[in-house]
Amino acid sequence: MKISVKLDRDTLRVILDGTRSFAEQKEEVEKHLLGMKSFLENGRVRFAYEGAFLSFEEEVELCEIADKAFGYEVDFCHLQPPPHSMTRHFYTNGEKLIKKVCGTVKQGEVVKSNGDMLVLGDVNAGAQIMARGDIYVIGNLRGVAHAGCSGDANAVVYAMHMNPVMIKIADKIGFNPSTTGENLNGFAQIINGEVKIKLV
Numbered sequence: 733m734k735i736s737v738k739l740d741r742d743t744l745r746v747i748l749d750g751t752r753s754f755a756e757q758k759e760e761v762e763k764h765l766l767g768m769k770s771f772l773e774n775g776r777v778r779f780a781y782e783g784a785f786l787s788f789e790e791e792v793e794l795c796e797i798a799d800k801a802f803g804y805e806v807d808f809c810h811l812q813p814p815p816h817s818m819t820r821h822f823y824t825n826g827e828k829l830i831k832k833v834c835g836t837v838k839q840g841e842v843v844k845s846n847g848d849m850l851v852l853g854d855v856n857a858g859a860q861i862m863a864r865g866d867i868y869v870i871g872n873l874r875g876v877a878h879a880g881c882s883g884d885a886n887a888v889v890y891a892m893h894m895n896p897v898m899i900k901i902a903d904k905i906g907f908n909p910s911t912t913g914e915n916l917n918g919f920a921q922i923i924n925g926e927v928k929i930k931l932v
Contacts, residue, residue, distance in 0.1 A: 737764045744768065746794075748784040758797065765801035791919075791932075837861060837875065844881075857897060863887070876900070877920075885922050894918040894931060901927050 735757060736747045746764070748757060779798050786794065831845035832852065839858030843849070848865035855861055859875035866888050867879045873891035878900040880887030885902040899906045899920045906920060906927025918931040 735760050735764055737768055739768070743778040743780055746779075746781045748781055748786075750784040754784070754786055754790045754794070758793070761794070762797050762801055765798055769802055792930075795932075831863070833861075836871075839875075855891075855896075866890070869893075879920075887921075889920040890918070892917045894920075894929060899927055899929065 735749060738745045738747065746761060748754070748761075779795070781794060830847055831843075831849045833843055833849065835853045837843055837851060837853070837855045837859040839856050842860045842862070843851075844861075845863040845865070847863065849861060849863040849867045851861065851867070851869045851871060854871040855869055855873045855875045855877065857874040860878070861867060861869075861875070862878040862881045864880065864882045864884065864887075867877050867890070869877070869889075869891040871891075872893040873889075873896045875896065876898045877889045877891075877896055879889045880902040881900075883902050885904070887901050889899050889901065894916060896907075901920065901922050904922050904925070904927045906929060916931040918929055920927055920929045922928070
């Protein structure tokens with residue numbers, strides 16, 4: 733399958749080949765984006781990908797390729813939520829430990845997972861979610877999320893709408909840097925000893 737690029741209204745979509753690794757597609761992606769540069773010189777555009785699921789590090793690398801191709805920092809967005817298969821699973825007796833929560837986690841509720849956690853809904857203010865592994869919220873994160881709660885500093889928190897009261901990873905605490913009140917999707921992880929939230 734060949735990589736393709738489509739301009740859909742205000743969003744430039746890169747369709748990746750899900751059968752190949754991102755490393756195998758990087759040069760081809762950059763070539764395609766450079767070919768679109770002349771169409772985007774007079775204004776900014778949202779940038780997204782589909783067709784494959786990338787790790788957080790690969791998404792950062794993809795954004796850097798786009799920044800280089802267009803000559804300015806692109807506005808990155810997700811067209812589709814990441815599935816739980818993206819997470820770094822914990823195992824017990826050979827079985828994956830993934831806690832799936834369907835629906836809203838309401839004020840006053842505390843939900844815990846011994847592995848990764850996938851919330852298909854909102855986490856309201858006053859609610860708390862905790863996981864030994866990664867946390868993915870396919871909805872609004874307005875409460876408190878604590879990933880890597882057993883000390884895993886490599887854990888990450890993803891939310892489709894990132895507007896938390898607080899995020900904690902292992903023993904480090906971070907807060908949403910956005911002061912606009914907008915809910916934007918993003919990742920949180922520990923970088924240089926601090927919790928950093930990248931809104932995308």
